[in-house]
Amino acid sequence: MASNQETTAIAEKESKDGATQDFGDNPIEVRETDHYQEEYVHGFVDKWDELIDWDARAQSEGQFFIDMLKARGKKTVLDVACGTGFHSVQLLKAGFDVTSVDGSAEMVTKAFENARKRGLVLKTAHADWRWxxxxxxxxxxxxxxxxxxxxxxxxxxxxxxxxAEFYAALKHDGVLILDQRNYDAILDVGFDSKHKYYYCGDQVTAEPEHMDNSLARFRYTFPDGSVYHLNMFPLRRAYMRNLMKEVGFQKVNTYGDFQETFDDHDPDFLVHIADKTYIEEK
Structure with a gap:
């Protein structure tokens, strides 16, 4: 049996190797933007694609984002949360000029590797959205x-x-496409994910461990028994739409699980499409 000193040394080594996360003594008190840097440790990032399942996700969302961008005649795309590169790769394959950014250096590295394995080269950068x-x-x-x-x-x-930084980085007729979990449903009704559209990996569970009006703490359990967490802010739909408009976007359309019409508490995910200039419906 290992001594307490040996156990501590192993834990410290795992942390340095990027295998463990550190949320302190009371994880639900961690409600700081900058903490995400410590949440996306190497071990978690390395397993992220198990959660997504690229093939299943590509099939579930189809051409939604590609069609939305092509319908507006867009060519240059900045993917500000590229993660492991799924959407950057899909858009690059569809002919868009893509720049891939993430606040996690681990994610940027993984995205570049994923693209390279598919014979593509991503233009990547590590950047904080606030700057x-x-x-x-x-x-x-x-x-x-x-x-x-x-x-x-x-x-x-x-x-x-x-x-505001997104708005400034867009051309005068640019569009922002931003998604989120349907936190209204989770807060008002309870969590019941269909795992059909976004996190399609059928061997991974992703579910809330704690929910209140200012914290959504999710637990991710992988087939090998490893467990990771993310602490996030539960954005409500109306709040997010109003915030986009207050920043300057002229029109915001919201889709529920890629459908234009939906019941408020039915979709797992919401997609907001915000235009800088007002576009009349045809």
Whole structure:
């Protein structure tokens, strides 16, 4: 049996190797934007694609994002939450000029590797959304912020600043596509994910361990028994739509699980499409 000293040494080594997360003594008190850097440790990032299941996700969402961008005549896309590269790769294969960014250096590295394995080269950068235009130069036709990533911002000031940075990085007629979990449903009714559209890996469980009006703590359990967590802010649909408009976006359309019409508490995920200029419906 290992001594306490040996056990501590092993735990410290695992942490340094990126195998473990550190939420302190009381995990539900961790409600800080910057903590996401410590949550996406190497071990978690390395397993992330098990959760997504690229093939199943590609089939479930189809051409939704590609069609939305092509319908608006967009060509240059900034993927500000590229994660392990799923959407960047799909858009690159569809002919878009893609720049891939993430706040996690581990994710950026994984995205580049995933693209390379598929014979593609991603233009990648490591950047914090709150200072996006300091590190990313130029104007883009579209920005995508997918994978429920925006909910890592706990302060309203951070959310407003990030949206303002997105707005500034877009051309005058640019579009922002941002998604989130349907937190209204989770808070008001309870969690009941269909695992059909986003997190399609059928061997991984992703479910809330704690929920209140300012924290959604999710637990991710993998087939090998490893467990990871993410602490996120539960954005309500109306709040998010209003925030986009207050920052300057002229029109916001929201889809539920890629459908234009839906019952409020039915979809697992919501997709907001925010245009800088008002576009009349045809």
């Amino acid at each position: 996006l235009n300091r590190d990313i130069h130029g104007k883009f036709d579209a920005i995508i912020c997918l994978g429920n990533s925006f909910t890592h911002l706990f302060k309203e000031s951070d959310r407003r600043r990030a949206l």
